[in-house]
Amino acid sequence: MFEPLGYAPAYLRLSEAIRDRILRRELKEGQALPTETELARQFEVNRSTVREALRKLESSGLVGRRAGGKRLFVTRPTRESVGGGLSQALTLHETRVVDVWEALQAVQPGIARAAALRRSTEALEQLASCARRFAGRRGDREFAVEDVADFFNALGEASDNPVFVLLNEPLLRLLKPSLAVIIDRVPQARARIESAQKHIVDAVRDRDAETAAMWMTRHTRDFRRGYEVACIPLSTEVGQDLGVA
Amino acid sequence: MFEPLGYAPAYLRLSEAIRDRILRRELKEGQALPTETELARQFEVNRSTVREALRKLESSGLVGRRAGGKRLFVTRPTRESVGGGLSQALTLHETRVVDVWEALQAVQPGIARAAALRRSTEALEQLASCARRFAGRRGDREFAVEDVADFFNALGEASDNPVFVLLNEPLLRLLKPSLAVIIDRVPQARARIESAQKHIVDAVRDRDAETAAMWMTRHTRDFRRGYEVACIPLSTEVGQDLGVA
DNA sequence: GCCTGTCTGATTGTCGGACAATAATATGCG
């Protein structure tokens, strides 16, 4: 009949107040926050309370510190910060590799399409360089995995769509461990990835959206075959090796 | 030449320590955290430090309070918590409606396909009920928008893929404001949405993945037309009305 | 002029203790 009348502790209202200011762009990116003491004075709360509020903002990536710095600055959430949150959420939701793979398969062709349509010259060069780096690399499988992830990320950048950029990160992060196993166990994996990347780069260069999407579809389908050949059960849960940096 | 030798303040190491325990499932969902005093004793730090660490965990949705409760419990991040983080990140990355729309268009057909393949009877019923609710509603456009979002969310649930479930939320949240405008300004919008939903529900019922995906493709394409007809510039930035709950 | 060392003030990280409000738990009673 009656809903509980809301009460929010001060540290929460405080962090929301500051967050709104940031989202509203009244506090602009790169700008330094007032000092803790100053915030405490202005909001008329204790510095401890201010600090609790700041920790919340800090962990949503809205404020951060410059390397070796002391004061807090307004920042936009980085790919890593968003990705970290999403991937740890997925970890706790008992996400399986096949779920992540399915999402990747659903979204990557769209990214490839967008990248082909809108890629800038610089983004194309970035993408091509990722592909070259992967192809040129014979060594450690860890590095190879990084290169593959970098390729996808570069494609996301090329699409010039922040949604794609931010979405890519957590998915790749969760797939990396199993991807490493594939590269280890499936002899032809490197060659197939290399070939797919090459075709995708070409299609993106030629602004041929449909071809790019098609190769991306094949590319992701290959991953699934990789799981089977490498004997990784599709129902393996991700993040068991700790989805953390 | 030299990389900075890392130092992390205690509140950070503390929050990471607890977070790892949660991610590693040593602290299971629903379990109560030790009290602040107890944590302070065990980690040999001050309670203030513990509290700062807890605020971080709280805002990543790893711990939370039960309604009207005092103690903290281990929780898995909810759709809302993840969605909030992602959508505020996108807001600060100057995401435009067309970007969100593009992502939606890329991912929704995949979701529809997955839902058609795997939907349970209950999930189908949920989905159908969302469609019925939208169709039956004549009134307020705010409610209509909610219904549309619910439909997408129900489809995500039906796909039984946590990635899709968590991805859907922030995208919809960002689209809602502009969607409201469309429903207001485009007379035939309701009818077209209703029809698309109906076809999708039917396809999902029949486990016809390709038809479901096709109708979803049309459905999302309709949104884009809606933007044009409603004279919403595609480059409008999302979240200007505050991407917050 | 530029680099180096030193000094000073400001700011953060951490601590200890305090207290009111209230949720959680035990206690007593019918």
Added chain:
DNA sequence: CGCATATTATTGTCCGACAATCAGACAGGC
């Protein structure tokens, strides 16, 4: 046993303190 009441535990907030260190000023030597 169920329910009201008293006790205790726990959180939210405050205050004050201090060491570490970062930022900037300032001077001296090459």
